Amino acid sequence: MTESTYHTLDAAGIRSLISGVPVVAGRLGGTPDLWRVHEVSDGNLNNVFIVGGPTGEVCLKQSLPYVRVDPTWKMPLDRTYFESEWLRAVRPLVGGLTTEFLHFDPVLHVLIVESLSGHTVYRSALMRGVDWPDVAPRIGTFIAHATFGTSLLALPFEDVFAARRDFARNVTLTRITLDLVFDHPYRDHPRNNWDEPELTPLVLDIRSSAPTLLAVENLRRRFLSQPQALLHGDLHTGSIMTKADDTRVIDGEFALYGPIGFDCGMFVGNLVLHYFATPDATARSATIRDIAAFWTCFHAQFLTLWNRDEAPPAGTLRPLAYGPAAHTAQLAFLEEIEADTMGFAAAEVIRRIIGYAHTADFDVIADPRQRGACRAGALAFAYYILDHTAQIRTLGDFLRHLGEQEKVGL
Amino acid sequence: MTESTYHTLDAAGIRSLISGVPVVAGRLGGTPDLWRVHEVSDGNLNNVFIVGGPTGEVCLKQSLPYVRVDPTWKMPLDRTYFESEWLRAVRPLVGGLTTEFLHFDPVLHVLIVESLSGHTVYRSALMRGVDWPDVAPRIGTFIAHATFGTSLLALPFEDVFAARRDFARNVTLTRITLDLVFDHPYRDHPRNNWDEPELTPLVLDIRSSAPTLLAVENLRRRFLSQPQALLHGDLHTGSIMTKADDTRVIDGEFALYGPIGFDCGMFVGNLVLHYFATPDATARSATIRDIAAFWTCFHAQFLTLWNRDEAPPAGTLRPLAYGPAAHTAQLAFLEEIEADTMGFAAAEVIRRIIGYAHTADFDVIADPRQRGACRAGALAFAYYILDHTAQIRTLGDFLRHLGEQEKVGL
Incomplete structure (x- = not known):
């Protein structure tokens, strides 16, 4: 289960988090031990993972307390909150031109969205x-x-x-x-x-x-x-x-x-x-x-x-x-x-x-x-x-x- | 003393409120029974009183849950809060071109400021x-x-x-x-x-x-x-x-x-x-x-x-x-x-x-x-x-x- 304070998630932490979020766990299917976790961090700021299960895949993004590419540049964690708020505001307006919002965890500063396939x-x-x-x-x-x-x-x-x-x-x-x-x-x-x-x-x-x-x-x-x-x-x-x-x-x-x-x-x-x-x-x-x-x-x-x-x-x-x-x-x-x-x-x-x-x-x-x-x-x-x-x-x-x-x- | 819920203040209520606010009571001087309360409501929205004591005078403004000149027009009470915030922001910038802020009561929605004399x-x-x-x-x-x-x-x-x-x-x-x-x-x-x-x-x-x-x-x-x-x-x-x-x-x-x-x-x-x-x-x-x-x-x-x-x-x-x-x-x-x-x-x-x-x-x-x-x-x-x-x-x-x-x- 989610711990009550922020910590940077590894694969085990991600499985633990998702197992407590039915809408995401259901999309992956099967049990946590079957979920594959790949880090795909590419941008300057955050950790990003693709998590796949027997029936589906999601994308998970976690804020770090610093800039990913420059850990000496400290930064508050709230950026996934604003991304989550943005997504909730614009998704109903633009339909399939952005990703589907699935979950936001305000303690771990984790946003989970639909994973894109072949993009x-x-x-x-x-x-x-x-x-x-x-x-x-x-x-x-x-x-x-x-x-x-x-x-x-x-x-x-x-x-x-x-x-x-x-x-x-x-x-x-x-x-x-x-x-x-x-x-x-x-x-x-x-x-x-x-x-x-x-x-x-x-x-x-x-x-x-x-x-x-x-x-x-x-x-x-x-x-x-x-x-x-x-x-x-x-x-x-x-x-x-x-x-x-x-x-x-x-x-x-x-x-x-x-x-x-x-x-x-x-x-x-x-x-x-x-x-x-x-x-x-x-x-x-x-x-x-x-x-x-x-x-x-x-x-x-x-x-x-x-x-x-x-x-x-x-x-x-x-x-x-x-x-x-x-x-x-x-x-x-x-x-x-x-x-x-x-x-x-x-x-x-x-x-x-x-x-x-x-x-x-x-x-x-x-x-x-x-x-x-x-x-x-x-x-x-x-x-x-x-x-x-x-x-x-x-x-x-x-x-x-x-x-x-x-x-x-x- | 101030009751814990909003009520429209009369002269007795005003004396009771001010007796709990040393910065205001001190300016008036004397004891509450010596304080004169005059209603001077003039604008469209609020009740306004001048309160005078042996050594000074203040102006007290209370929001009503409606427009003063049209009680059928209901209105939230927060307007004295914004006036108080405005006064606190601009007074240090404009000095004597506005009034001195003395007190704000967020429960009674009462703002107390310097009273003006001869204006x-x-x-x-x-x-x-x-x-x-x-x-x-x-x-x-x-x-x-x-x-x-x-x-x-x-x-x-x-x-x-x-x-x-x-x-x-x-x-x-x-x-x-x-x-x-x-x-x-x-x-x-x-x-x-x-x-x-x-x-x-x-x-x-x-x-x-x-x-x-x-x-x-x-x-x-x-x-x-x-x-x-x-x-x-x-x-x-x-x-x-x-x-x-x-x-x-x-x-x-x-x-x-x-x-x-x-x-x-x-x-x-x-x-x-x-x-x-x-x-x-x-x-x-x-x-x-x-x-x-x-x-x-x-x-x-x-x-x-x-x-x-x-x-x-x-x-x-x-x-x-x-x-x-x-x-x-x-x-x-x-x-x-x-x-x-x-x-x-x-x-x-x-x-x-x-x-x-x-x-x-x-x-x-x-x-x-x-x-x-x-x-x-x-x-x-x-x-x-x-x-x-x-x-x-x-x-x-x-x-x-x-x-x-x-x-x-x-």
Whole structure:
């Protein structure tokens, strides 16, 4: 049985825990001695296990009192709580686009969810050169439903305020985002790192560009002061498990109320990183297609939810005005999300190249000089976007500028 | 002694309560039988008493389980809690511009504060034709210090998130603002009321003006989705006690995290109401002077706090960029507050004329036809402001248009 205090679970501890949770034990089938436990920890923060039994499989995630990849970095245990709250909030809105919630243990800080079968991490699939054109629009659908459904457009403000209160406690992980995305890359900080000395002049340019720094200040302020909807908070291509016909957003532990464009921007930013890590022109075109399809799908689905004419929506922000003017106002709201998306995407690219937490995308390039040139290309692109916030008004402009980068770098 | 459950206090109950609170009993001096208790309830919601003893006086406020002026309108008791939390948060920031907090009783929902001596309600002073030019700039100072000091500019985001969580529980009074300010006036609702039939065509115009309704939608969304700072939440001229040389903001029970321009707009809106209720050209000019002085003072003080070069500020939103560009960004932030101020002021004027809760300003006009004409002037002005949100960009434009109203109405 579960002990009454926190301890890090091993295979025996996991069997003991699950044997006390009928909904999970029933799914595995058989007796605990038949359950296979495999550690599959891959992210930066937590221990993750796949547990299989005669009739089924589950995924178990336990918070550690430190960062998994850096045990000297201490951290409170509550992150699986927020992931569990996020999952319970968004699963009814997005159906099969995330995993099924099965159990949360508040003492052991363990979350148990449906195990995925045959799925691969989207980033890994992209790195292998797989082209699955349905994944990006599915993420557009996911964000549209998860954010609309948790916003003041869909809910009475009392419900939104209660949810904001819950997720406003997720300060440890929000602090990580704040520091790693919006602060450290823009000044000297020991957590920053980049291998290629040729990036250094570009980094110094970025840090002395007033328009760029003001754009980052604006994004930082919006991240903390625009609680439009419940966000995933870390929606990069490593937070997506997929196969050709089924896509799941996982790992919602960074969840917070924030600007909808933050989730859109994290996703787009990681596709931009993949773009610059891809030497192949066809694959680069596919990435531009994916970003466009993502945005088109998000935009269309969000508007559809807003304008559905079933029962009048319960949301506090139900329209006062109707007709063409109201539609114009809806488009203006989506333009604000579009501007946020581009800004947050650029900030994500910068921090993934010169900040603490890099991504694996560029590992596909064996030659260090070529790898450095690709990283420099990505960094220069993101710098250009932030430096020209006033000029690059639409994702179309953003993608045109991205497309022109095919001619350089490689 | 205090009983362990809530009950409405009478004079004996008040003496009993205070005798158990040394800091208050000590201020009154003497023994409970010497304490005089006067009921001075005046606002819409609560019972208020002045309690005097041989050496001092205090003000005691108790929540009722209903709206004081409408006992059929049931209401939870927690509003004195939020007023108490607000007072504890802002008093250290604004010093003598609010009252001293003395005691809060969470069972009886009683707040005890310093009693004011010789102060009058600012709205009443204005109605008597008193001209105290220092009051409006003091309110500018109050809002600048109270909002800057509770914002992400001054505090680590963890502290701001904790405060937002606390005040996000103030849903009962936030719901009242939402309904009475941003919803009911713009549709048929039994709580709306206006005596003058000549206002009705104007009301119907407002309700069919798409730009106006979209402006109100935008203000409503910003009210609920821009938690920039801790607001008073109901900063009309009746929430200000003043004499020529001392001004106090009281009654913070509507406190919430919201857009700074909401507090500015409530205050400006109530000066606009006074303007239209004033037949005298000199008094009208004084009101325009007061609005301008309020804004100038708020603007200057806010910038001073932002740029003070003592110890580097602890605020999460400390600058990344310095120099002229940073100053431009500060001014842009204040322009956003300026736009909010004008919009919220107009919304306040409209709801005070055609909504549930009117103000006394127009009672100084004895002739009903003249009173109707003055109310129509105010309503038409507010309608014009909301209908021309895109054109009226500065408070200067707003005041020029207001000044032109001297020629009409009376």
